Amino acid sequence: xSVLTQPPSASGxxxxxxxxxxxxxxxxxxSHYVYWYQQLPGTAPKxxxxxxxxxxxxxxxxxxxxxxxxxxxxxxxxxxSDDEADYYCAAWDDSLSGYWVFxxxxxxxxx
Amino acid sequence: xxxxxxxxxxxxQPGRSLRLSCAASGFTFDExxxxxxxxxxxxxxxxxxxxxxxxxxxxxxxxxxxxxxxxRDNAKNSLYLQxxxxxxxxxxxxxxxxxxxxxxxxxxxxxGQGTLVTVSS
Numbered sequence: 096x097s098v099l100t101q102p103p104s105a106s107g108x109x110x111x112x113x114x115x116x117x118x119x120x121x122x123x124x125x126s127h128y129v130y131w132y133q134q135l136p137g138t139a140p141k142x143x144x145x146x147x148x149x150x151x152x153x154x155x156x157x158x159x160x161x162x163x164x165x166x167x168x169x170x171x172x173x174x175x176s177d178d179e180a181d182y183y184c185a186a187w188d189d190s191l192s193g194y195w196v197f198x199x200x201x202x203x204x205x206x
Numbered sequence: 207x208x209x210x211x212x213x214x215x216x217x218x219q220p221g222r223s224l225r226l227s228c229a230a231s232g233f234t235f236d237e238x239x240x241x242x243x244x245x246x247x248x249x250x251x252x253x254x255x256x257x258x259x260x261x262x263x264x265x266x267x268x269x270x271x272x273x274x275x276x277x278r279d280n281a282k283n284s285l286y287l288q289x290x291x292x293x294x295x296x297x298x299x300x301x302x303x304x305x306x307x308x309x310x311x312x313x314x315x316x317x318g319q320g321t322l323v324t325v326s327s
Contacts, residue, residue, distance in 0.1 A: 097250065127311070128313070129311070130313045130314075132251070132314075134251075138319075139301060139317040139318065139319050139320060140243075140301070140314075140317050141317070142313070142314065142315050142316075145306070145313055145315070146313075151315070165289065181250075183250065183251050185251075185314075187310075187311040187313075189255065190317035191268075192265060193265060193310060193311065194240070194253060194265055194266075194267060195243075196253070196254075197250060197251045197253065198250070199250045200250040200251070204310065
C-alpha cells in the first residue's frame, strides 16, 4: 500500500488530454512539493515535473502539473503514442524522521 | 552530462549480504545528496535510503532499517549500499539517484539505469 494514491491505469487516444491524480496527506503534500516521474518501458524513471508545476528543460509543455491542498494532478495534452509509460508522483514526508514517498504508479495507455 | 552507473547486483541467498556501488560523473558529487530507490519486478518505486552531501544526515525506509547501510566516498565520487540479512522481498532493481541539492528532502533529478538484486535459494 503506497503512501500516495494514484489510479493504477489511465488511457486516451492520440491528441486527447488526460489527467492523472495523486492523493496525499498533510505530512507530505500539506507542506511539501509534489514531483512527477515518467518511466518508459524498460528504462529508468525520468523527472517530468518538479516543485508542483515546473518542467525541466527538454520536457514539452504538453506536460503540466498542479497541486491543491493534499491532492495533485499531472495533465498531458496532445497525447502521443510515445507518452505510453508509467507515471509516478512523489513527495517528501515529514512522518517519523522524514522520508520519500511515491505513489503506486499509473500506467498510461495510448489507444 | 550527469552519469550514474550502478554495479554489484546479482543472485544471492536469503540471509546473505551484498554491496552495491554507484559511480557518479558529470557533476560535482560532493555538493549533492544521493539516494537509493528500488523497484521490485512488475511493481512501483520504493525509496530505500538517502544521504546528504557530507554524510551528516542519513535516512532509511522502515523496510530496510537495521539491515542496510548507505555510505559515500566523495573522493571517489561513489555511493554505496551495504545490504545485510537479505530477504526474498528485497529482490528488485536498485537505482542510484542524484538529488537536486544537498539536503535529504531535495528531489531526485537524475537516475542511473539500475542494478538487479535477486534474493533466492
